[in-house]
Amino acid sequence: MYRDMARLIMYGKGSDFSILKNLAQIIEKLDRGSEVETRESLVRKVYDQVYGILDISTKYGFDENLWQSYVAYLLAMDENPFSMICETVGASEDGTVNSIVKKDMDCFYHIFNYDFSSLQETLEVDCFDILTHYHSMAKAENTYNKSVSEKVRKLAKMLQTAEDGQGFFEVVTEFYKRYGVGKFGLNKAFRVTHQGEEMVLAPITHTSDVELSHLIGYELQKQQLIDNTEAFVEGRKANNCLLFGDSGTGKSTCIKAILNKYYDQGLRLIEVYKHQFQDLSTIIEQIKNRNYKFIIYMDDLSFEEFEIEYKYLKAVIEGGLEVKPDNVLIYATSNRRHLIRETWSDRSDMSKDELHRSDTMQEKLSLVARFGVTIGYYRPSQQEYFDIVINLAKKYPVIKLTEDELRLEANKWELSHGGISGRTAQQFINHLIGVADN
DSSP states (O other), X not given: OHHHHHHOSSSOOSGGGHHHHHHHHHHHHHHHTOSSSXXXXXXXXXXXXXXXXXXXXXXXXXXBOHHHHHHHHHHHHOOOHHHHHHHHHOOOSSOHHHHHHHHHXXXXXXXXXXXXXXXXXXXXXXXXXHXXXXXXXXXXXXXXXXXXHHHHHHHHHHHHTOOSHHHHHHXXXXXXXXXXXXXXHHOSEEEEEEETTEEEEEEOSOOOXXXXXXXXXXHHHHHHHHXXXXXXXXXXXXXXXXXXXXXXXXXXXXXXXXXXHHGGGTEEEEEOOGGXXXXXXXXXXXHTTSSSEEEEEEOSOOBOTTOOTHHHHHHHHTTSSSOOOTTEEEEEEESOSSSBOOOGGGGOTTOTTOTTHHHHHHHHHHHHHTOSEEEEEOOOOHHHHHHHHHHHHTTOTTOOOOHHHHHXXXXXXXXXXTSSSHHHHHHHHHHHHHHHHO
8 A cells, every 4th residue: 555655746745635544554564563662552553543433434434344435535625736627627538647546546556455364363353344335323414514425426336447557547537527525525615714913715514404395485585586596507697696685585595595596506505704805806816717506695684884894895896907817706685785784874965974974874775786586585575475375285295284274373372573574484384393393
């Protein structure tokens, strides 16, 4: 293994390779008969690497051959010049870099199929037999990163069919072209975090599986959102979107559903909060050259008079010196149509504290004008509310109430739970399911 690791040129530079590198060093010491470390010390180091593989496997829900899943994970996540190009255009037939990568794949073929029996016999351990015939405990999907898990396990299965390094090369390059590479290729959504002074886009490991059909009503609004998003993912001109209106009407749900609908077509979502707007330029710098379409998502967006974060947003959307890349759109939800709080004094040039107060009004209104598509979500009528309740109830056989009984109980519920809305309807249904389970 250590000889194969030493021959890698394009791969093996990332931090995720630490387990593989450490195991290679241990095997080298055993082969060369190193007298520096005791047998007990090497056993301890082996167990540490096994623990690392188990930790990764638990995080991503791997099963069966954990060693091969780990190697497949390294190949899927390694963002190098070759994998980044493959993500965009696939592998060229005669590129010089191909010969370099094919040699790397010869090495990975040996690593993927490495026989640990000699190591186990020498150190008198059986941990790799356990790793390669592993049966994980049943666990809920929300306990691991399902998006990464599905793709890596699929890659591992395909690599098992490869007969040599050339087969490895063909499988891996096809995987890059179809799914992408690294965190952007394997994950749906991201949040902004900071590691020291560095801004990092961290994957959101569990996202909602909601679909547009789950939101009852609002057909026109959903179609407007679909039309704009389809144009975006297909590379046509599209607009930034503002979804505004009453609370609990499904604005955020629609955004989540849109992500699920177009994820397989390369759509990704980055959730950004108001206090993180100063990071917007850095975010765009990181994603502008990737082969994905990114929605920067701002939920419940609004500003008070004293808040100036909207100035960062205005500059990024339209007005800054750097043009916003074609693979980035901004989708926001808000209960306010105009996002920034206005007062009557904003409407008058005769205010005592500013000579041209209308300039202030124009500055505030100019933000919403930068959203080319504005979609209104309004509180449903009582009949629409009942329709939502009835349609939701049909999805759960455990709810035995008739439609008339549902209307009666739903009416009682909304009177004491925030009024009529889709959210109130869902909360009522959740209540009925909970009661039925008792």
